[in-house]
Amino acid sequence: xxxxxxxxxxxxxxxxxxxxxxxxxxxxxxxxxxxxxxxxxxxxxxxxxxxxxxxxxxxxxxxxxxxxxxxxxxxxxxxxxxxxxxxxxxxxxxxxxxxxxxxxxxxxxxxxxxxxxxxxxxxxxxxxxxxxxxxxxxxxxxxxxxxxxxxxxxxxxxxxxxxxxxxxxxxxxxxxxxxxxxxxxxxxxxxxxxxxxxxxxxxxxxxxxxxxxxxxxxxxxxxxxxxxxxxxxxxxxxxxxxxxxxxxxxxxxxxxxxxxxxxxxxxxxxxxxxxxxxxxxxxxxxxxxxxxxxxxxxxxxxxxxxxxxxxxxxxxxxxxxxxxxxxxxxxxxxxxxxxxxxxxxxxxxxxxxxxxxxxxxxxxxxxxxxxxxxxxxxxxxxxxxxxxxxxxxxxxxxxxxxxxxxxxxxxxxxxxxxxxxxxxxxxxxxxxxxxxxxxxxxxxxxxxxxxxxxxxxxxxxxxxxxxxxxxxxxxxxxxxxxxxxxxxxxxxxxxxxxxxxxxxxxxxxxxxxxxxxxxxx
Numbered sequence: 324x325x326x327x328x329x330x331x332x333x334x335x336x337x338x339x340x341x342x343x344x345x346x347x348x349x350x351x352x353x354x355x356x357x358x359x360x361x362x363x364x365x366x367x368x369x370x371x372x373x374x375x376x377x378x379x380x381x382x383x384x385x386x387x388x389x390x391x392x393x394x395x396x397x398x399x400x401x402x403x404x405x406x407x408x409x410x411x412x413x414x415x416x417x418x419x420x421x422x423x424x425x426x427x428x429x430x431x432x433x434x435x436x437x438x439x440x441x442x443x444x445x446x447x448x449x450x451x452x453x454x455x456x457x458x459x460x461x462x463x464x465x466x467x468x469x470x471x472x473x474x475x476x477x478x479x480x481x482x483x484x485x486x487x488x489x490x491x492x493x494x495x496x497x498x499x500x501x502x503x504x505x506x507x508x509x510x511x512x513x514x515x516x517x518x519x520x521x522x523x524x525x526x527x528x529x530x531x532x533x534x535x536x537x538x539x540x541x542x543x544x545x546x547x548x549x550x551x552x553x554x555x556x557x558x559x560x561x562x563x564x565x566x567x568x569x570x571x572x573x574x575x576x577x578x579x580x581x582x583x584x585x586x587x588x589x590x591x592x593x594x595x596x597x598x599x600x601x602x603x604x605x606x607x608x609x610x611x612x613x614x615x616x617x618x619x620x621x622x623x624x625x626x627x628x629x630x631x632x633x634x635x636x637x638x639x640x641x642x643x644x645x646x647x648x649x650x651x652x653x654x655x656x657x658x659x660x661x662x663x664x665x666x667x668x669x670x671x672x673x674x675x676x677x678x679x680x681x682x683x684x685x686x687x688x689x690x691x692x693x694x695x696x697x698x699x700x701x702x703x704x705x706x707x708x709x710x711x712x713x714x715x716x717x718x719x720x721x722x723x724x725x726x727x728x729x730x731x732x733x734x735x736x737x738x739x740x741x742x743x744x745x746x747x748x749x750x751x752x753x754x755x756x757x758x759x760x761x762x763x764x765x766x767x768x769x770x771x772x773x774x775x776x777x778x779x780x781x782x783x784x785x786x787x788x789x790x791x792x793x794x795x796x797x798x799x800x801x802x803x804x805x806x807x808x809x810x811x812x813x814x815x816x817x818x819x820x821x822x823x824x825x826x827x828x829x830x831x832x833x834x835x836x837x838x839x840x841x842x843x844x
Contacts, residue, residue: 327775331768334366334376342373351375379771381762387774388824396777398440400784406444406617407433409625410540410547413450414532415459417490418539420660420675421627424719427710428657429625430545430837431789438835439784444617447547448609451529452554453602457511458496459489460524461503466492474527483678486535489528508597515557515599539677543703544837549616553605560608561600563644564593571643579604583636591636606637610648621651623787628656628716655787658718660710680721681706687727691735692844700839701727701735707838708734712793732797734838737829740800742844743807744826751813751822765806769821772802776828780835789836796832799825 328337341347347369354360354375355367366378390396409429412422433443450456466488467477477488500507513521533550540547564572564579572579577596581603583589593604600608613622624634634654641648662675684702692698709726713719729736772795779795782788803825812818830840 328374328376331771333370334368334378335771336377336379337370338375338377339373341369341375347373347375379774381767381770384770384774388770388776391774391776392824392827394438397781398438399781400436401440403436403441403621404444404617404619405436405441406446406613406619406622407436407625408446408448408551408613408622410447410536410545411449411626412532412536413455414529415451415456415489416493416532417486418536418677420662420677420680420721423539423543423677423680423706424660424710425625425627425657426539426543426545427707427837428655428715428789430543431707431711431792431835432623432625432655432784432787434835434837435780435783435789435792438780441784444549444619445545445547446549446551446613446617446622448551449553450602451532451552452514452557454507454511455493455497456525456529457507457514458500459493460496460514460521460528461492461507461510462495462497462499463489463492463528464524465495474524478527482531482535482538485531489531512597512599542681543707544839551609551613553602556605556608556612557600558608559612560604560606561594563607563611564600564604567644571640581636581640583639586639588636588639589632591633593640603633603637603640607640607644610641610652611645614647614651619651621653624652624654625657625715626654628658630654631656655715657715658713660719660721662721683723684727687723688735691727691729697841697844700841701738701844704734704738704833704838706734707836708737708793711789711836712797714788714790735844737796737800737833738838738841739844740803741826741829741833741840742842744803744822744829745842747807747812747822748819748826751819763810765802765809766818766821769799769802769806769825772799773821773824773828776832779832783835792832792835796829796836799829799832803829 324340325336325338328334341350344350351367351369354377360367360377363379363383364377365380366376368376370376407429409432410422410426412418429445433445436443467474477485480488496507510521514525517525568574568579572581572593574580575590578592579594580590580592583591591603592601593607594600613619626634631654638648638652638654641652660675662680681702684705685698688698688701688705692701705726706721709721710719712732725731726733727735729739775795776799779792783790783792803822806818806821810818812822833840
């Protein structure tokens with residue numbers, strides 16, 4: 324095993340080869356004789372426990388950083404085609420912070436894959452048909468009657484108001500479903516069949532949702548290459564399932580199911596006894612369509628970890644239907660997002676809306692900056708970084724005060740560090756620089772960390788872990804601020820170069836996370 328030691332005093336790399344082979348002296352001698360290491364190592368030494376530490380020459384590190392600044396490092400995904408499917412807000416509901424997490428993570432992963440050489444296709448699969456739509460429309464119609472509003476009058480409401488109206492309608496429809504099951508189920512069938520008496524209402528309300536969501540996509544810096552919808556794959560999925568009864572699927576009590584037990588999974592319904600395709604059947608129609616649109620090597624579905632069992636069944640069914648899907652479909656399970664201990668539930672209306680959260684964060688940041696554009700960048704950065712610094716599979720507890728702190732592990736802290744670099748460089752440009760200076764611990768550690776940027780980006784891509792990139796950037800900002808506080812930078816060419824390199828790598832790294840880097844804060 325070769326890794327970076329926890330303490331930089333021990334060197335740049337450490338290996339346990341001496342311990343594993345039980346021949347530490349022989350391994351040490353062999354490493355010192357290794358020609359490629361002789362060219363780059365300043366010291367190769369044996370640690371007390373038997374680990375062998377390797378320190379890299381300063382001139383080699385400087386050259387490596389200069390290459391990184393040009394974007395020149397090993398790109399393991401070069402030539403690969405990756406579809407990242409994320410966001411997934413169902414129409415006829417409001418966007419809550421659970422959707423926000425998949426939106427933020429999906430965009431960050433897309434940028435990280437691109438930085439590693441991949442061609443990326445951003446996809447968004449949205450539920451625009453099904454029981455939730457019927458419940459929302461049914462409930463919204465009830466609300467409009469109570470408020471004595473026509474659909475034309477509702478059209479004049481703001482986008483946020485229209486989205487909230489649909490959200491209220493869904494909560495009402497879901498709450499009253501058991502008492503009105505026959506009526507709502509009939510409405511659901513009418514929507515599936517595109518019957519004229521409901522089609523206009525369906526298209527109007529669907530349009531409200533899509534326009535409302537698009538505002539968030541723009542605000543969060545995401546542009547999808549293709550929006551996929553349940554309505555366009557429902558019939559095709561049903562057709563594929565029916566054609567493969569007996570081979571992949573089976574009839575059971577009037578429904579069509581996939582018997583997953585034989586594969587160590589569980590049984591799921593793909594077509595109901597009423598003849599309607601379920602989410603599962605729609606995904607069976609989605610897979611071939613996505614592959615037709617973008618001939619991917621890998622498709623990553625960024626979806627909540629609650630759906631892990633669901634995806635295991637759907638992916639297995641796809642692989643049995645067509646061998647080309649084997650090894651191509653991947654579910655990245657996402658943990659929950661909690662704020663003040665609340666669990667999100669659009670069914671009960673207990674949701675934390677994205678626009679409300681951003682407004683609250685902005686209020687906290689007003690003491691930092693008065694410029695509206697920078698305030699927006701800082702708010703988005705605070706929210707994004709709070710999500711991305713946590714491993715995808717873990718739950719996020721969002722704390723507004725911590726998210727905006729300039730003293731802790733936050734987006735604004737990284738943005739402020741970048742702005743500090745730019746400020747130092749701007750002042751130095753006016754003064755000029757003559758001295759080169761010696762080597763101090765703060766300089767040395769900053770240089771060595773700068774040289775690891777490519778590794779951090781590669782790790783984030785390999786492990787599907789934007790938090791690896793976030794951790795690296797936080798460490799870099801900390802190292803720079805220690806350097807800034809301990810050493811005079813102005814007038815010293817090497818320190819100015821370190822500052823310039825830090826600014827560029829912080830800027831690039833923040834961009835990979837989808838976070839803007841303001842020049843001034």
